[in-house]
Amino acid sequence: MKAMITGANGMLAQAFIKSFPKDWELLPVDIDVLDVTDELAVQDAVQLFKPELIVNCAAFAQVDLCEQEKERAFLVNGAGPGNIADAARQIGAFLVHFSTDYVFDGSSNTPYQEEDPIHPINVYGASKWEGECQIRTRLQDHLIIRTQWLYGSGGNHFVDTVLNLAKTNRVLKMVHDQVGSPTWTEDLSKATLELIKQKVTGTYHLTNSGCCSWYEFACKIVEEAGLRVELLPCSSAEFPRAASRPLYSALSVEKAKEKIKSSLPHWEIALKQFICSGSEP
Ligand SMILES: NC(=O)c1ccc[n+]([C@@H]2O[C@H](COP(=O)([O-])OP(=O)(O)OC[C@H]3O[C@@H](n4cnc5c(N)ncnc54)[C@H](OP(=O)(O)O)[C@@H]3O)[C@@H](O)[C@H]2O)c1
Numbered sequence: 001m002k003a004m005i006t007g008a009n010g011m012l013a014q015a016f017i018k019s020f021p022k023d024w025e026l027l028p029v030d031i032d033v034l035d036v037t038d039e040l041a042v043q044d045a046v047q048l049f050k051p052e053l054i055v056n057c058a059a060f061a062q063v064d065l066c067e068q069e070k071e072r073a074f075l076v077n078g079a080g081p082g083n084i085a086d087a088a089r090q091i092g093a094f095l096v097h098f099s100t101d102y103v104f105d106g107s108s109n110t111p112y113q114e115e116d117p118i119h120p121i122n123v124y125g126a127s128k129w130e131g132e133c134q135i136r137t138r139l140q141d142h143l144i145i146r147t148q149w150l151y152g153s154g155g156n157h158f159v160d161t162v163l164n165l166a167k168t169n170r171v172l173k174m175v176h177d178q179v180g181s182p183t184w185t186e187d188l189s190k191a192t193l194e195l196i197k198q199k200v201t202g203t204y205h206l207t208n209s210g211c212c213s214w215y216e217f218a219c220k221i222v223e224e225a226g227l228r229v230e231l232l233p234c235s236s237a238e239f240p241r242a243a244s245r246p247l248y249s250a251l252s253v254e255k256a257k258e259k260i261k262s263s264l265p266h267w268e269i270a271l272k273q274f275i276c277s278g279s280e281p
Pocket residue numbers: 006007008009010011012013030031034035036037056057058059060061076080098099100101128147148149150151155156
């Protein structure tokens with residue numbers, strides 16, 4: 001079996017590549033080899049390699065920068081997945097694509113379900129929703145996974161940011177009014193592979209279990225790493241960013257749980273394992 005992985009140098013793609021069963025032949029490609037916004041190049045690459053599976057990890061995922069570079073956001077996160085879906089349909093390949101909690105506006109106070117109303121409040125979220133729509137209208141054989149708050153080896157993420165800041169500051173302020181589920185790319189990759197194995201199609205939410213604020217997440221990171229730093233909660237208003245963030249964007253994972261027959265580990269357990277596995281920024 002052959003799988004093509006786009007955006008292969010990214011954080012999630014790297015975890016995915018590590019988790020793949022060894023009997024799969026993998027073709028990892030990033031923008032230097034295959035730009036997903038180039039429709040013809042995508043078609044050529046897919047026609048040449050003829051994968052049974054395409055995992056699209058390519059994205060313009062710098063949420064604040066997307067506000068300034070709206071056109072690029074919609075090209076990479078909207079049109080790109082559409083190009084891949086077209087190419088997949090032409091050869092009968094299955095497409096796995098990742099989307100985000102940022103398609104929701106954060107006004108809920110219970111975990112978002114897959115069919116809840118979409119209302120992105122930033123460019124990144126709107127462009128990712130466009131990508132979902134492009135895939136749904138072009139290709140039946142797809143699996144769209146919405147996830148959030150990712151961390152893992154080989155990427156820029158909150159855990160490493162906190163570890164770095166904690167080494168050089170005695171006091172750190174962290175946002176306490178945004179809630180979500182921190183998710184380890186390794187757990188996400190394994191669960192996604194299980195859904196692929198079961199040939200599950202459609203849209204699913206997948207995160208580690210439980211949820212917390214960024215402040216609570218930072219407290220646990222510092223505790224697990226054994227660092228001494230004073231953490232103070234602050235509001236989103238005190239820490240303005242170019243892109244608005246949803247205040248509550250935990251995702252209900254019940255639909256995926258029915259398929260894989262278990263939840264992903266609690267976020268605190270996953271974090272402990274990640275830090276024990278040697279996350280040194
Ligand atoms: N990180 C999170 O917290 C999070 C949360 C929810 C959903 N997601 C979704 O999960 C997926 C993986 O995210 P990630 O955090 O692993 O992102 P990432 O580390 O930024 O990886 C994305 C990769 O795609 C590449 N890329 C950018 N433009 C491209 C193009 N036109 N053609 C081909 N490749 C291109 C990037 O290259 P450059 O680095 O050179 O641009 C990068 O290597 C994305 O779909 C993202 O939207 C992420």
